[in-house]
Amino acid sequence: MNVRLRQDAIVRSLRRSGTSTIAQLAAEVGASRRTMLRDISALRDQGFVIHAEPGRGGGLQLDPQSVQTTARLAVTEVFALLISVASMRAAGNLPFLDLADSGLAKIEKALPSDKIRDLRRFLNCLYVGQLAPQVDISNLGTMDPALLPAFETAFLRCLHLRFQYRDAKGTQSSRYVEPQAMLILPPLWYLVAWDPAREDFRHFRMDRISEPDYVEGATFRRRNVVFQDGVRPIKQSPR
Amino acid sequence: MNVRLRQDAIVRSLRRSGTSTIAQLAAEVGASRRTMLRDISALRDQGFVIHAEPGRGGGLQLDPQSVQTTARLAVTEVFALLISVASMRAAGNLPFLDLADSGLAKIEKALPSDKIRDLRRFLNCLYVGQLAPQVDISNLGTMDPALLPAFETAFLRCLHLRFQYRDAKGTQSSRYVEPQAMLILPPLWYLVAWDPAREDFRHFRMDRISEPDYVEGATFRRRNVVFQDGVRPIKQSPR
DNA sequence: CAAATAGGGTCAAATTCTGGCACCTTTAAT
DNA sequence: ATTAAAGGTGCCAGAATTTGACCCTATTTG
Incomplete structure (x- = not known):
């Protein structure tokens, strides 16, 4: 058995049984007492808090607060x-x-x-408001998975964004805009952008955008977007 | 050098240099080409996105979007x-x-x-449906933070749940029920439970529940909950 | 005191990791 | 078309690490 798997098994066992002894754990995972001691030591190094009581009736106990998992996220x-x-x-x-x-x-x-x-x-x-009741949400499209990375870059570096847009009638067009804000009217999401060709703001439903791509080098200035009543910024949670 | 440390060094090097080849990395961390390839493979298993270009002028590149973070979560x-x-x-x-x-x-x-x-x-x-328009959601209460741990245990081990409930008129009462399901009618959450005293199902608004506690040893059998139209189980995402 | 428990040191055996090598595929330059 | 530079895989012997056995000590309970 792999070291990692075995140590996971020890943690699981401690969580399940509440308290147990080195000998019990050793029997459970099929390793020697000595290896158990080494594993316990390693787990402590990894940040697990394991209480130990020597003597009769003693044993090991995993601190209940320290049930934790480590993950690597993008x-x-x-x-x-x-x-x-x-x-x-x-x-x-x-x-x-x-x-x-x-x-x-x-x-x-x-x-x-x-x-x-x-x-x-x-x-x-990001801004949030209430969905106007008259909007038809019966046929939502699917969101292009490339949206987030492209949007992230365009927003952060103030770069123009190019994408394909399918309007309500189903007509495809190619757009080139300055992304200014994202508006959430649950369950719909909109990109609020300045369209330099039309010299006006436009709202684009996110599920109708495809093939997004930021344009390297084409920066722009932030504009003051005025939202209708009831729309407010997503407050950052207090941290 | 430790495996873990070496792999961390590879990631750091890739982040720093943007792009490099297997041979360069091997020289840098003082290991062989073969070991490098194994490490890269291991890092990919761990979720790092590493682009590789074969051929002249090729090399490895860490996906800039995939700057990884490791966190310990309860x-x-x-x-x-x-x-x-x-x-x-x-x-x-x-x-x-x-x-x-x-x-x-x-x-x-x-x-x-x-x-x-x-x-x-x-x-x-968990089940989800549409909120009936006539429900008054103007004064939502706050959720008791003790709900999740207590509910988790009660649901998983099929244990009776005891809690204080404040009904629509503001009257407090003490409840003792069999938790059967959680129903989400956004933005409201309900506990659907069998009330053995009244021999019937009852819905409890989660924001009106306080002091939840499961009752050790008091197990029950799952019942067949019949939901109204439009309510469906939360599908598990395909993994 | 005796028994049960945690914790540690040492060393040979068991296991895993590493490096070298042969070979394959892809790409770009010549 | 050929060649060189790059990533990727399978295999094997030797290096390195991990494991188990045996030794010990300290602490607690009956």
Whole structure:
């Protein structure tokens, strides 16, 4: 058995049984007592808090607070999680959101600091409101998975964005715009952008955008976007 | 040099230099070409996105989007994130959910397998529908943070649940029920439970529940809950 | 005190990791 | 078309690490 798997098994066993002895654990995972001691030591090095009582009736116990898991995440994935939770918070009062937030805070804290800055700046472009009842949401399209990376770069570096847009009538057109904000009217998402050709703001439904691509070198200035009533920025959760 | 340290060094080097070849990396960390290839393969297994170009002028490149972060999360926090994203997916077609999902999948993968099983079983108790328009959502209460751990245990081990409930008129009462399902009618959450005293199902708004506590030893049998039209289980995302 | 428990040191055996090599595929330059 | 530079895979013997056995000590309970 692999070292990693065995140590996971030890943690699981300790979690299940509450308390057990080195000998019991050794028998359970099929290793020697000595190896158990080494594994316990290694787990402690990894940050697990394991209480030990010597003497009769003694044994090992995993600190219940330290049930934890370590994962490696890509920044885009963290972005996506943050956006999910933030828009959820904006949409209404849902349970367990504080827990989700504290989990996210830990993830965020583990990011390199420049990435945290980017992330905050990106979140600042998000706005939330209520969906107008007359909008037809019966046939939602699927979102292009390339949206997030392209949008992230375009927003952060203030670069023009090029994409294909399919309007309500189904007509395809090619667009070239300055992305200014993202507007969430649950369950719809819109890109709010300045269209330099038409010299006006336009709203684009995200599920109708495809083949997004930022244009290297083509920077622009932020404009003051005026939203209708009831639309507010996604507040960053207090951290 | 330790395997873990060496692999970390590779990632750091790739981040620094942008692109480099197997041979360069090998020289840098003082290992052979073969070991480098094995390490790269291992890093990919760990979720790092490493682009490779064969042929002259080729080399390795760390996907700039995949700056990785490692974080330690408590299991309840993972639960909360999963529930958030799952209920979001159920509520509508939102962007970036697949990315959020892939992030969650990595987190989930890092959990001990018994916890994954628990987590899936818990998610199976979640149902989603549309909120009836006549419900007054003007004064939502706040969710008791103790809900998740207590509910988790009660659902997983089929234990009776005791809690304080404040009904629509503001009257407090003490309840003792069999938790059968959780129903989400965004933005409201309900506990669907069998009340043995009244011999009937009852819905409890989650934001009106406080001081939840499961009753050790008091197990019950799952009942067949019949939901009204439009309510469906939260599908587990395909993993 | 005796028994049960955690914790550690040492060393040979068992296991895993590493490096070298042969060979394959892709790409670009000549 | 040929050649060189790059990534990728399978295999094997030797290097390195991990494991188990045996030794010990310290602490707690009956």
